Amino acid sequence: MGRLRGALGAMGKAILAGVVMIGWGDDLAAGPDKSGGGDRVVGAAFATRAPVLGMNGIAATSHPLASQIAIDVLKAGGNAVDAAIAANAALGLMEPTGNGIGGDLFAIVWDPETERLYGLNGSGRAPLGQSLDDLKAKLDGDDIPDWGSLSVSVPGTVDGWYTLHDRFGRQPMADNLAPAIRYAEAGFPVTQLIGYYLTRSAEAFRTLHAQGIVEEIDNYKATYEPDGRPLGHGDVFRNPDLARTLRLIAEGGRDAFYDGPIADTIDAYMKRIGGPLRKRDLVDHTSTWVEPVSVNYRGYDVWELPPNGQGIAALQMLTILEGYDLAAMGFGSADYLHVSTEAKKLAFADRARFYADPDFYDVPLARLLSEDYAAERRATIAMDRASTEVDPGDPKLMEGDTIYLTVADKDGMMVSLIQSNYRGMGSGLVPDGLGFMLQDRGALFSLDPDHPNVYAPGKRPFHTIIPAFITKDGAPWLSFGLMGGAMQPQGHAQIVVNLVDFGMNVQEAGDAARYNHAGSTQPFAGPGPMTDGGTLRIETGIAQEVRMDLEARGHDVEYTKGPFGGYQAIWRDPETGVYWGATEMRKDGIVVAY
Structure with a gap:
């Protein structure tokens, strides 16, 4: 667990590849970043602060x-x-x-x-x-x-x-x-x-x-x-x-x-x-x-709530991504951003088709979150090109602006x-x-009478807001969320990957540069199906050469200030019981502990 307190070990070189930031720890080889910001003494240079610690409450x-x-x-x-x-x-x-x-x-x-x-x-x-x-x-x-x-x-x-x-x-x-x-x-x-x-x-x-x-x-x-x-x-x-x-x-x-x-x-x-x-x-x-639902991602049980919310989209993304060696790809690399974006497109195609109020529709949860279904969906991803149109999968249906704290x-x-x-x-x-x-x-709500999310009196609409949790070996490990419409499942997956694959601590995982893919087919009345691959929004912490690589694969990429959501989290050290808190540097909040 020590690597999750900010140390990267062997991951350092991989993470530095493709990231426009001053390096981790004492590495200043990248030279001045010309941002006007100061330099941190320890920890990731891009992190806004160290996690806040406490034992009695946070x-x-x-x-x-x-x-x-x-x-x-x-x-x-x-x-x-x-x-x-x-x-x-x-x-x-x-x-x-x-x-x-x-x-x-x-x-x-x-x-x-x-x-x-x-x-x-x-x-x-x-x-x-x-x-x-x-x-x-x-x-x-x-x-x-x-x-x-x-x-x-x-x-x-x-x-x-x-x-x-x-x-x-x-x-x-x-x-x-x-x-x-x-x-x-x-x-x-x-x-x-x-x-x-x-x-x-x-x-x-x-x-x-x-x-x-x-x-x-x-x-x-x-x-x-x-x-x-x-x-x-x-x-x-x-x-x-x-x-x-x-x-x-x-x-x-x-x-x-x-x-x-x-x-x-x-x-x-x-x-x-x-x-x-x-x-x-x-x-x-x-x-x-309701009973929270989970998938196991590299030994960590990641929990979301079932529909009518969109939390299981994050679980679908993680199940697809587990088939790739993200750590070897490196944080901020073109390969990592490509497979993450493609996994998002696949999960959101299912989100548009199958997520609805379970009192009105039998959502095929078990199949959507199964490993064999993830393998089928993963097989459709090509490493050299971005998909422009994505159909929902076949989980055997014939058989059946926000705050976070x-x-x-x-x-x-x-x-x-x-x-x-x-x-x-x-x-x-x-x-x-x-x-x-x-x-x-x-x-x-959808207005299509044949859609699971169609409007009906007394029905709950498709919902975007989702809390999340991670347990490890049956014990609490991380309480977290990242609000912001369709950014939320993408953000949840990014936080999990930052912690588990890239070894960041709880604050660094939120401060690291994010991506937000927009343009997927929606589960409600409004824009039609995705036909152009959508737009991949990235923060300036992602290198220009990475953007060019992604564009060569067919992604429409733009640097933007968002929306990239709002993150808060509390990690519980399983050895000491100490709480480590983090909050979103893109917003106005703080962590308080005692």
Whole structure:
């Protein structure tokens, strides 16, 4: 395990090949990188910092205040589930561009008492009173709009909190929600990245409202533009409406949201703007405990949640990639990026065809994750050329913007939690006086009546947000996630490969240059099948000669700033029990431990 603490051993030369970065450790032979950055004394030169260590508790989130809140909860006697809920509630206030109580939640929990993983699907369903024909009759085109009332599905987050808490929580939910309520009332400074996204969202929602897609934006402006302009970096943001809403939840429990005053307000608001969601949909909502699924990758069991999410795409990628000697190829090499991209295309072709709500469709999980199926798919990859069109496989069907956080406590409980409003901050719709935006996850349904993910009343849409976990020899090893739409399965696979094949430590694995292939066929209404091979986006840490090699094989490659997702992770040293935490350098968060 020592190699995962930053040492590379024999891997060093292979990893340096094809990577435009100052070398690892003391190797400065590459000369100045002209980036204007400083030099690290030890560890990978590209790493932003060393992992954060702790033994009593640790929290990695995308906002510094949320990480501190989680630690405060642990110190006050709460456990990792309490701390995760408290941090998530704060993030809904502090990062409204990505999440909030108008969205959905998924989680994986390692319980030290039973020594097993538990999975929670906290995603909401489509309105019961709207049929597929009803929906199509309202559409101005062939797609479900990404914003506005037709994209809204039932918010699952609050029920997800209480379902997690009922099973694992230690301190009262009112105590878990108290920090977010205090910050909502007193205010907090907006971070750099969130200020940027709020400005972008303001411009987008004005345009969408003018186009008639978002029915009203007065509530949005009253909540997120209190001074008549978008909040920016360093501005103090107060959200008294959300504070009142969270107090109602703290006092009345989940029923205050789903069968009480909050549900009544949402119902009245949707009727006023002509949307389909009703109180009945909220009353009927429940979260679902699900069994996490896994594949073994070179001795490590990598766990994801089953559909309606896309987590198994990461497992499919890893099962295909296990047939290659990635360590010999080297991090950042053309061979590694080529086979990874081709594996992604294959997994995403299946994702577009077979991932859907299991209550409505029998997803062929066992076959999709089997080694012989991976071997069949792997055999279609040619090392000298990129595929332009990829069909889904045949798993014998005839027989049948987001936040991620992770917390661990002194008793060994570890929580991997992801929560989201989906695209562009959400639907644009803020119910009267509630202080939060409703999600637009319903845009991810297909309109094809023969597709497993076709819209249906009471059905959960295909979901992008996925928490992850790794165990080794039956013990917890890594709680991690990497949010960001279709980047997530690709990012999960990259993190696993960086740790297992390339010997990086938990922080280096997230700081290393990433790739993001875009353009695969989608499982929802929208763009048609991939016919041109898509686009391979890479960060500038990948060498120009590698880009040229990939282009010679037929890849369309571009350097870009993303989207490359947002990563948080906690690695547990199996020998000492010490937690090693990492957070995303592309965002504003931190790791806090004690």
